[in-house]
Amino acid sequence: MSAWLISLEGTEAGHQVALVLALLAALLHAVFGALQKGRHDPWLSRGAIDLSYTLLAAPFALFVVPWPEPHMWPIFAIVWVIHTVYKTMQAMAYSRGAYTVVYPVVRGTGPFFTVIGAYLLFDETFTLTQWLGVAVLLSGIFGLAVYNYLKLQVDRATLGSALxxxxxxGSLVAAYTTYDAYGIRATADPFTFLAWFFLIDGLFMPVVAGVRWRSMAQTPALGPLAVRGVSGAIVAFLSFGSIMLATRLDKVGEAAVLRETSTVFAALIGWVVLKETVGPRRLALMALIAAGAVIVEMGG
Structure with a gap:
């Protein structure tokens, strides 16, 4: 499969596969965010998810995929630092603010900086039409956050710090998207990067979650938390794996923008699963996000 994927790099077929992968990542990333924000403490949820995907990735990293080349170890070290800071910030934001307000801001900030980072690192450029698409998409995303802030019942005392x-x-989303793209392109086999990424990426949050769990006056049952962890790990494999492969096959900036249609899926999850209200204004804003993604794709 690795040889087939590598053969698609820079081709029209690769572009189409990257498009599908980016949209798949969008759907699954919204599911992943909801899993982390659900009824469990977000620190515990993230710790359970990370522990699960580290354990699941270990046999693949150690015994299935080719071992990383020597030059990959410094790259993995930087990847680990960026993702560790990102996850810490994300958990802090989710602990302070409503998911439907915080999530759009996180995802809306990311693609703009990613497009700039892709230009600096990979010399990628967007057409004027694509920049228009980015503007339309971001207006929908941030509009959704503002609408949720004004209309939904949220804890406003902590929302400022959450935002x-x-x-x-969001700036760290841009950092990891761009640098992960660099990392997955730096190794011969993309699945080597993916397997080792998931192995090392999950080493920090389980420790934090364990300390937090032990300090709680009423500790949650480990069984449901473990189920959430394994479920989240599977979603993470598919979501993060899809977007990383998309950035190897095609433009990093385009993949990053298309992934941010996850905000639409997140709003739908909030409506269906979390029983949050979705009215005509929110539907219009979600249509803006989808329209922006279409403009970016068609304008390339």
Whole structure:
């Protein structure tokens, strides 16, 4: 499969596969965010998910895929630092603010900076039409966050700090998207990067979650938390794996923008699963996000 994927790099077929992978990542990333924000403490949820995908990735990293080339170890070290800071910021934001307000801000901040990072690192450029698409998409995403802030019952006492953390988290989304793309292109076999990424990426949050769990006055049952962890790990494999492969096959900036249609899926999850209200204004904003993604794709 690795040889087939590598053969698609830079081709029209590769572009189409990257499009599908980016949209799949969008859907699954919204599911992943909801899993982390659900009824469990977000620190515990993230710790359970990370522990699960590290354990699941270990046999593949150690015994199935080719071992990383020597030059990959410094790259993995930087990847680990970026993702660790990102996850810490994200958990702090989710702990302070409503999911439907915080999530759009995180995801809306990311693609803009990713497009800039892709230009600096990979010399990728967007057409004027694509920049228009980015503007339309971001107006929908941030409009959704503002609407949720104004209309939904949220804890406004902590929302200000949550939004600041969300913007910082979004900048880290751009950092990891761009640098992960660099990392997956730096190794001969993309699945080597994916397997080792998931192995090392999950080493920090389980420790934090364990300390937090032990300090709680009423500790949650480990069984449901473990189920959430394994479910989240599977979603993470498919979601993060899809977007990383998309960035190897095609433009990093386009994949990043298309992934942010996850905000639409997140709003639908909030409506169906979390029983949050979705009215005509929110539907219009979600249509803007989808339209922006279409403009970016068609304008390339």
């Amino acid at each position: 600041m953390l969300a913007v910082m988290t």
